[in-house]
Amino acid sequence: MGGMTVMAASGRTAFREHTAAVLLCSTGSSQLVAASTVVPLRPGRLRTWLTRRILGSRAPLGPVTPLARRILKYGTMGPGSAPHMVDACARIVHGCPRKVRHSWSHVLDLLDLDHGVRALHVPTAVVVGTADRLTPPVQGRALCEALPRCTGFTELPGIGHMTPVEAPELVTGKIRELVTTHIQVVTEESA
Secondary structure (H helix, E strand, C coil): CHHHHHHHHCCCHHHHHHCCCEEEECCCCECHHHHCCCCCCCCCHHHHHHHHHHHCCCCCCCCCCHHHHHHHHHHHCCCCCCHHHHHHHHHHHHHCCHHHHHHHHHHHHHCECHHHHHCCCCCEEEEEECCCCCCCHHHHHHHHHHCCCEEEEEEECCCCCCHHHHCHHHHHHHHHHHHHHHCCCCCCCCC
């Protein structure tokens, strides 16, 4: 939800004064439920309706079973994700209270931050996994087209929605690249 928070805050004076660059990972600004490919059907009303019901379910998740791991891996991670990464994701998702999950599903369904993308006037890089079913690459491409200062679009082959968990070195590398390029270090000698 960090990328969405950044897009929502992009027009605020404090954000503009304190932000040198942004990395948007596995995110989108609008039409999130309709674009999701978690339900393996063609785009349309039925897929959107089913996705809305799955994401907005009030059902308790219960214990992390092998079946729960498989379902979670399918929906949120790439097919080659290591078991320890799937376990980390399961702990995150299963640790989220049911009421919070349900409330966020409504936020995601109605979210429209397109104005925030257009107001994001700092250098911004976009990273997405090619196997991301929650915010597929089409979402990242749309961000790049709308960003005033897009510095690059990176698709990570075989990576799902959990890019920082699945490809931490690649995500960290993008952060280092943004820091090196867009943040000036002030030393005592140069001050």
